[in-house]
Amino acid sequence: MTTDPAAADRLSTQDTRPALLEELTRLLADARATAEQDPFANPIQLLATALGGRLAAGQVDEEALEGLVRRLTLDAFTGRAARLRAYLGEADPERNAAIVEGLIRKAATGPQGELVAFETFAARMERVHYGFVVTAHPTFSLSSALQRDLVSLAFGRDPSGAVLDEEARARLLERVEAAQHRPEERLDLDEEHRQAMIVVRHLRAALRRAHKIVLQVAAGLWPERWRALVPRLVSVASWVGYDTDGRSDIPWQASFGKRLAMQAEQLAHYAESVRGLRCGLAQGDPLGPLLELIEARLALALKSCEDECRAFASPDAESIARGARSMAAHRAFRMADAGELAGLLERALAAATTPEAACALAVLRAEVASLGLTAAATHVRINALQLHNALRRQTGMEHAPDDPAHRLTYLAAMTRLIEEARPVRINFGSIAQEKATARRAMMLVAQMLGHLDAAEPVRFLIAECETPVTLLAALYFAKLFGVEERIDISPLFETRKALERGVAILEGALAVPAWRDYVRARGRLCLQTGYSDAGRYLGQTAAAVAIERIRLGLAGLLARHGLEGIEVVIFDTHGESIGRGAHPESLAERLRYVDTPESRRRFEAAGLEVVQETSWQGGDGYLWFITEDSAFAVLTRVLEHVLEPLDEQPDAFYAERAYGDEFFAAVRLFNERVIEEPAYAALLGVYGSNLLYPSGSRPVRRQFDAGGRPAALDHPSQIRAIPHNAVLQQLGILANSIGGVGQAVAKDPDRFLALYRESPRFRRLMRMVEHAFMFTDLAVVKACLDRFDPGFWLTRAEAARDPAEHEELRTVAEHVERMGLHEKLGRIFRILQRDHMDLARALRTHRRLTRRAGERPIVVDAATRDNLHMLHALRLALIERLIRRAVRIPDFSDRHAATHDGLIEAVIRLEVEPALRLLAEIFPRLEAAGPPLDWGEPSTYPGDDGQSYAEEHARLFRPMARDHELVRRIGGAVVHHLGAIG
Structure with a gap:
């Protein structure tokens, strides 16, 4: 039995985490009920205040808090997996193979069911219809392990393709709940390239499977001619390592090195494929010596390529020059044209004596035609x-x-x-x-x-x-x-x-x-x-x-x-x-x-x-x-799209050109006004990208100015599109997707509804808006922005009974007042609010008509909305605690190129990591230097050991870092609900 009088009120992880979640659910229901009766009440704010009070009173310990974040994140993760599965469509690899075979057979058949000419079929199979382009946009929100778990959970199969049973699924969920939902700790261009290579490998495998199906169908329909067929269907490309638009951190030799690495990867794959085919031949097969020749040629080219990869991996000029000299001197050993390999495979295919060997060589030849020497x-x-x-x-x-x-x-x-x-x-x-x-x-x-x-x-x-x-x-x-x-x-x-x-x-x-x-x-x-x-x-x-x-x-x-x-x-x-x-x-x-x-x-x-x-x-x-099966499912959907004949009738959207022009002009003008509104830059800048972990090798980080304050964001063009959209997602308003549509609808609601019913194209455009609207919540936006309202903190101070708490909240209000953001944020909120009201009115009418027509409107289910609201409220409570801890930071002189006030304002904006780095310099935590030496005479001077700020680190700085970590992990959970960053 405990002797701690507060223990009865404290919720521990082991036995009361479900109780905490249950209490949170009850508090949310109460907050919503209050808001229904009081138009000035904000349910997110009410829940955040209730949670903040419990945190401040120590009624929720850190373990329980951590457990709550893990549980809410797990629920968001499982919901994301379910949506991922539904989004892709058929995932079973055998069924997808049957779908692809059906598409290929249909391409070989004329309008009356007759077999088309081989030349007609070949022309369709040998052209590229679609291209996959792998890019390194900063959307790496999950570690590789969590990516694999998400896909496994979505498709019910582990990375090897084995079906997940109940026990395996339970282990996966346990692992997911225990994990920190964040990207890799080391997220640089090399890591992005490593992950991109996995994508390319799995696409390569999916394409090989499709090519094999094409060739098998052709062999059955044109047994005398199929060997001449070189299918392509799709292409694969990458700009990972070659995209230098807007960045100066990729030197030319790094780009060339990434390209070399791609070639080494593909040459090794070709060599392995030829080796596997050769080993499968019967003894004495005349194809064997020719395959040995191809394998030896690939080995020679691969050796040169690998040597050059090592040379260009170094930033040292002499190393690069050595690689360049090697490349020039060994030009004859290198393979610098896919045509050389294609010619060798043509010879091998002509010498193949078994259907299996012929098909394998034809597939390999098709891969060379599609992917060349570099996979992408x-x-x-x-x-x-x-x-x-x-x-x-x-x-x-x-x-x-x-x-x-x-x-x-x-x-x-x-x-x-x-x-x-x-x-x-x-x-x-x-x-x-x-x-x-x-x-x-x-x-x-x-x-x-x-x-x-x-x-x-x-x-x-x-x-x-x-x-x-x-x-x-x-x-x-x-x-x-x-x-x-x-x-x-x-x-x-x-x-x-x-x-x-x-x-x-x-x-x-x-x-x-x-x-x-x-x-x-x-x-x-x-x-x-x-x-x-x-x-x-x-x-x-x-x-x-x-x-x-x-x-x-x-x-x-x-x-x-x-x-x-x-x-x-x-x-x-x-x-x-x-x-x-x-x-x-x-x-x-x-x-x-x-x-x-x-x-x-x-x-x-x-x-x-x-x-x-x-x-x-x-x-x-x-x-x-992430897996070969999921890649093949994506390829199947793409082939369905490009190979199936068009079945949609002429669309009314294109006949209603005048209305469409006016409608989207209204959308465009609204967004142009918002982008140029200085208050909008203030909205994007209040937290910037600090609600999330850096998600790419080109992270968006604001720098401190000379006064220790974060540099202001003057215009949205100062941040790139993905961080811009990610900020909006985290604030709860998908403004770039719904902005202006409300005003455009309000101009002629009847015509809008008529075109929605008649036009598949217009409906697709508006379904995007409907979905974005369902993940937009003005109560969340208002609760986030109220943190920059001095009146919010003063009202809290007025209600505080404890004098120390009263003074602390007043101090926060003074800092927020000096930041001068509330008026700007209020103005942009009202601009967005008016447009949101117009859109809400239009969608209410639309939903009534949709239900009457027997269609299902887009809605966010109750469990998802509850989870999102709890996440937002919990994050706001943590932000409040973080800010209140910041105003307890001891004062210091300006000699560190930062002021005390500037540092606190940085924390209010969640610039926590740079603030803590500065604090570590200002208030060093000194470690013992080892056993004392004998200096020959006594001293009572304590030295630097007496100036260690271990208490401040334990009481303020480490808890601030922990709170910010939870804030960003909650940001990752919000991303799960939206399915992607930005």
């Missing part, structure tokens, strides 16, 4: 400004390239440069000495093509491309470095100007003979569209419509320039969240949302072959490819 094609990305700066002196470009007063002059100068360009010879030293990013990037491409795989073209993506001059600048460098025949220059249309003028930009470039000749020679036109920045500047639905308008204008554009026969490659960089253009209902709907039936219909009518590419961004995107 290379996407290099830079910024348009970098291209302009690299040519500023040569073209006299002293003004913006699209300045109407100088645009034609710059176009003429760029055209002249292209006409006069003569290829130059470079080496790795040329790259090392080059200072201009654009030149260095194109040189790097030239060396990749020259030394690694000349048969696989490189994509050259240009961010913020807003003028034809940019495309011509890229073409000049491509011609200068001799790669214009093997590089695909692709503009990225994502800014408002680029989305509005995308077709005109391409038209301006095609009006220049040099660019038109380049496109005709390449046989393809490539472009990239972005949903992330576009979504936050225009609103996600308005961005999607603007992107589709570019697609719809391409057929006519190409016809006007006599380019009807070329291939069109459209790379849509959308992510896994609503905020980045991922449709929330299913993977099938997500594909239709981006690659719209109407645009497909128009391309088909114009006789254009289109390759649809989409990105799978960072940790959120990699989830789908």
Whole structure:
């Protein structure tokens, strides 16, 4: 029996965690009941206050608190797994194999059920219909172990493919509950590349399986001709390590090293495949010696590649130069063209005497055709400004390239440069000495093509491309470095100007003979569209419509320039969240949302072959490819999308052009006003990215100014799109997805409802909004922002009975007053609130009509809403405790380039880690230096041991770190509910 009088009131982990959760549920119900009666009551705030009181009184110990966070996180995690499973559709690998076989057989059949000509079938199987692009966007919110557990729980199979029984599932859940839901501790480019390689391997395995099905179907239908078939179907690409847009922390040798590592990986895979095939042959099979030859050739190439990988892994210039010399000296040993390996496999396939060996070789040959020597094609990305700066002196470009007063002059100068360009010879030293990013990037491409795989073209993506001059600048460098025949220059249309003028930009470039000749020679036109920045500047639905308008204008554009026969490659960089253009209902709907039936219909009518590419961004995107079975399920959904004939009728959305233009113009104008509203930057900056762990190798961190205060966020453009959207998610308002839609609906509600009923396209757009609306909660937003209202703290102080607590709360109020954020936050809240009210009214009417029509409206279930509200309230209670601890920090002098007030304000904004680093310097915790030495005479001076601040560390600093850790773990649980960061 305990003698502690407070023990009866304290909730411990072992026996009362369920009681704590039960009490939390009861408190939430009471808070909601109060709010229903009192319009000024906020249920999130009421629950947070009740929890905060229990924390302050010691009625909830740290173990119970930790257990509560783990339990709420586990519930959110299991809900995410269930949604993941439903989103993907069929997951059983055998059923998916049957689906793929059905698709292939249908492709071999004519409209009357007759067998099509082999040439017709081959033409369809040997082209690329879709491209997977693996990117390193900062969405790594979970460790690799938790990613595997999430996918295992979702699909009911462990990573090896074995079905989870009840015991295995229980062990998994126990492991998940005990884990900290956060990314890897070491989250740098190398870790991102490691995870990207897993994705590529599993996609490779999925594609091999699909190719085998194609070849088996062909062998049954055309037994005399099937060996000539080289299926491709989809492509795989990566920009992990090659994307230098907006970052200077990836040196050129690191990019080249990542590309080398990809090649080493693929060469080793090919060698293993050939070895396995050779070992399976009967003794004396004449194919054996030829396979030994191929295996030996691959081993030689792999040895060279591995040696060079080690050289380029070092930042040391001499090591890199040694690798470069080796590469030049051993050129004959290297394999620098996939055509060499393809030719060897052709010889082996001709010599194969058994169906099994022939099929295995045909699959391997198809893989070489699809993936080349590097498993994933290379996407290099830079910024348009970098291209302009690299040519500023040569073209006299002293003004913006699209300045109407100088645009034609710059176009003429760029055209002249292209006409006069003569290829130059470079080496790795040329790259090392080059200072201009654009030149260095194109040189790097030239060396990749020259030394690694000349048969696989490189994509050259240009961010913020807003003028034809940019495309011509890229073409000049491509011609200068001799790669214009093997590089695909692709503009990225994502800014408002680029989305509005995308077709005109391409038209301006095609009006220049040099660019038109380049496109005709390449046989393809490539472009990239972005949903992330576009979504936050225009609103996600308005961005999607603007992107589709570019697609719809391409057929006519190409016809006007006599380019009807070329291939069109459209790379849509959308992510896994609503905020980045991922449709929330299913993977099938997500594909239709981006690659719209109407645009497909128009391309088909114009006789254009289109390759649809989409990105799978960072940790959120990699989830789908954690296992070979899940990767094959994704590939199956993609093949269903691209191989199934269009079945949707003409859509009313495109006939209602005037209404659609006005509707999405209203959305766009609202978001443009919000983005330029200074109060919006204040909203994004109150906590910044501090509610979450860093989620990528390019984390967003605010720095301290000279006064020890965090540097202010002046405009949303100062943070990237994913952190921007992640802040909104954590505050409880998905503003970039719902913003402006309420006002657009309010203009003509009847017409809105009619178009919703009649148009599948409009319905898909609005279902995005409905889903975002269901995860938007103004009570959560208000409770978060009230922490920056001095009146909130003063009211609490007035109610406090304890004098020390009263003084502490008044001190917090004074700091919040000096920060001066409340007025700005109140203004932006009211702007968003008015729009939310309009949308809520429209959706209430819509839901009534939806129910009458027998459809199911999008709603968040009660358990999910309860869990979310508890998480938000618990986090607010922890933030309050953290802030109150911060004002107890002892005063100190300004000699540490930080003030006491600035440090407290940093903690109020949750800049806890840098604040604690400063505090560790200001208040050092000294450790014993070892046994004392004999100095020959006594001393009573205590020395530095008497100046140790161990008590402050134990009482304040470590608890503050622990609270912030729980705050960020709760942020991860909120992400589980939304399914993705940003």
